[in-house]
Every structure is written in structure tokens, then in C-alpha cells.
Amino acid sequence: MNTKKIIGLLIILGGLVLGYTGIKKVMNSDASVEVLGLEIDASNKSGKQQGYVFVGLAVVLFAGGIYTLNKK
Numbered sequence: 001m002n003t004k005k006i007i008g009l010l011i012i013l014g015g016l017v018l019g020y021t022g023i024k025k026v027m028n029s030d031a032s033v034e035v036l037g038l039e040i041d042a043s044n045k046s047g048k049q050q051g052y053v054f055v056g057l058a059v060v061l062f063a064g065g066i067y068t069l070n071k072k
Helices: 003-027 045-070
Strands: 032-036 036-043
Touching: 003 045
Parallel strands: none
Antiparallel strands: 032 036
């Protein structure tokens, strides 16, 4: 394996890890509690925004890794 393929695979792996982290952040930024029959929802907007940024960066990294692997 040459160096470009190794770097491309590492970039793809980094993108997948970053995407997983971003999705987990978005999913864990909402919470709800039921008190006396009333459901109270709480949302962490900054956590959700940070999760979307992670997912966006993951897409860029993944695309960059694919480009690096296919580049001759």
C-alpha cells in the first residue's frame, strides 16, 4: 500500500468517527421529563448545533478521503 491510500483510509475513518460523534450529540441534546402528568421538554441548542457541525465536517472528510483514494 502506498502512502496516499493509507492517508485516504485514515481520513475516511476520521470522517466516520466524527459523523458518529455528531449524530450522538444531536440525539442526546433533547430531553423530556414527565411531572404530574405534564411532559416538559428541554433542548440544548448549542449541543445540537455542534452536532450538526460535526456531521458536516464528517461529510467533508469522507469526501476528501474518497477523492484521495481515487486520485492517481
